[in-house]
Amino acid sequence: MNVGVVGCGAISAQYFQTIDRLPQVRLVAVADLDLDRAREAVRPYTGVDVLTVTELMADPRVDVVLNLTVPAAHAEVALAAIAAGKHVYCEKPLAATAADAERILRAAQDARIRVGCAPDTVLGTGTQTARKAIDDGLIGRPVAATATMMTPGHERWHPNPDFYYVPGGGPLLDMGPYYITSLVTMLGPVTAVIGAANRTRAKRTIGSGPRRGEEIPVTVDTHVTGVLMHASGALSTLVMSFDAAATRAPHIEVHGEQGSLVVPNPNHFDGPVQVSRIGEEGWRDLPVSAGYLEAGRGVGLADFAATPAGHEPRAGGSLAFHVLDVMESLLASAHSGAAVTIASTCERPRPVPVPTSPGDMSSFT
Template sequence: MGQPVNVGVVGCGAISAQYFRTIDRLPQLRLVAVADLDLDRAREAVRSYAGVDVLSVAELMADARIDVVLNLTIPAAHAEIALQAIAAGKDVYCEKPLAATAADAGRMLRAADAAQVRVGCAPDTVLGTGTQTARKAIDDGLIGRPVAATATMMTPGHERWHPNPDFYYAPGGGPLLDMGPYYVTSLVTLLGPVATVIGAASRTRAKRTIGSGPRRGEDIPVTVDTHVTGVLVHASGVLSTLVMSFDAAATKAPRIEVHGEEGSLVVPDPNHFDGDVLLSGVGDEGWRALPAAAGYVGAGRGVGLADFASTPAGEEPRAGGTLAFHVLDVMESLLASAHSGTAVHITSTCERPRPVALLDQVVPR
């Protein structure tokens, strides 16, 4: 299987534990070092992982052992850390979104191209059996020609449970930039790139109150839209209706539905790797669950990093920077449309990521 890819992680916040567990169980990845502004937090994060060094960011970037930097910082710091990794000659894989703005993301990709290193980005949930089985059903013609889709995420907001939710309500956050990457990446994976968007947005409160942790009861400012809706016009002609909200109590709407001329699919939550794909054809009286037919089985956050690391040189990774930039461009353009009241043409594009065959692990080619 060759030598494992050595990973250095910058940012040891809440999401890092999920990545560490996945890296620990995949033989093609090796966690060698972590860095965080809070070194005590970094030490605690890797306390149960023997042999992992705790370094400063500068030390980690200079460490010749590290092949790829896993960037788990807050969105506002994604570009800064990624550019440092690129300047050090290392591949970089970011937590979503790729950057706080498309302009920053573009700088990252241009720098990576000039340095001949690669950029990858979450979400990798679309590589699991849920979205991949739905994609195979579409590609196999089970719903006929796709016509429309809906994607819905309605919650009261993350301040109820997250002890430090400030970044969710700052530039680079909000329901669209936080959760939208899962949904838009899934829609692009299922239906291809987006050509035009039409949006609307609102902001119901100027502040939010933290509901847990040592800062419980503290108010934080809201500087982003907290309810965003719109239509994505895919290059294929499919129309996807998107609703992302931190202003609702709950919803019974499926996370994603895809409708074709001959049938409809319910697609599992794109924030998870698996789940039942439901199919109802024209004339059917109900829904039937499809067996898992594609995707990584039992995957966890970090499987996209392994897929990225094992992608041959010259081939775009499934969780690659081009896809992540297009998704960010779509979301940023949707907000621009909401504020201008006019449709916005998407200047970027990407290929649909290669499908994932039904596998039980990520293996290098």
């Protein structure tokens, strides 16, 4: 697929590097509100046109629009791409709200357009090896999981962190997709949630770049916790925070009747998976047994491009919508104090069955 990218911010460089080395996708055009930023972003690559958004949408070469804009613009750009007859692959979350995400999927279905969405980190060897261990029965029936992300906030390092603290941002909408997508990949869809949330400070101070020292308002919850009830019966406890100095908690643990797994950071593609079974002493590393090797951001787009017609991509729109629905429902529960039933569902995405190079076309079928 020929790829046109809208949005050339910080994350775009990682996508460009991955696209450049994979045969399933080819970068042909980029667009950004700041054309100079777009030109600088693609300077290392030859044959890539810098266009306006309108020009990119009209370009007949572009098969799929890679939407790397801020969350508040995800729906607008995705709907414009669909109207132009382009497939869409979006940076997470699929949209700032579940209602907007539903509009995207409905428009895509009507136009017979496919939608994919990050995160694709779950396609790497970390989460996929853990999933295979669970599916193979290594820890018995899963009964519980914990997922923990606690930092002081992204304003310490990001020069323009405003969008992290407006609707569509916050620790849950920003980092939650990695953790919840991993939990759904391993344990299946979520049927209900109950949550609690708060915000510690009304303002944040930018810590780097030309705006260093500038204060920005906080309009979203910055500490969110809750319990996810999976259709499988497992219960996942989630903590997402921009209000903590540090944590020693594992990113994800999964506990079964016969043992427990430590799952690596779902914001990364790889990392050791550890197991401790009843009757064993301590923890041992599992060998890599599934997932795309040496993957980078954009491997989900390549998977999307190579997925046969009629099949849902592993990083597909229905999974992204379900994850967004779970997050939005968790916030609703936090504000109401009552459990919320999740209206949506999804299939567990197909596993990446063996360790394989993302450049191997046969691995995507």
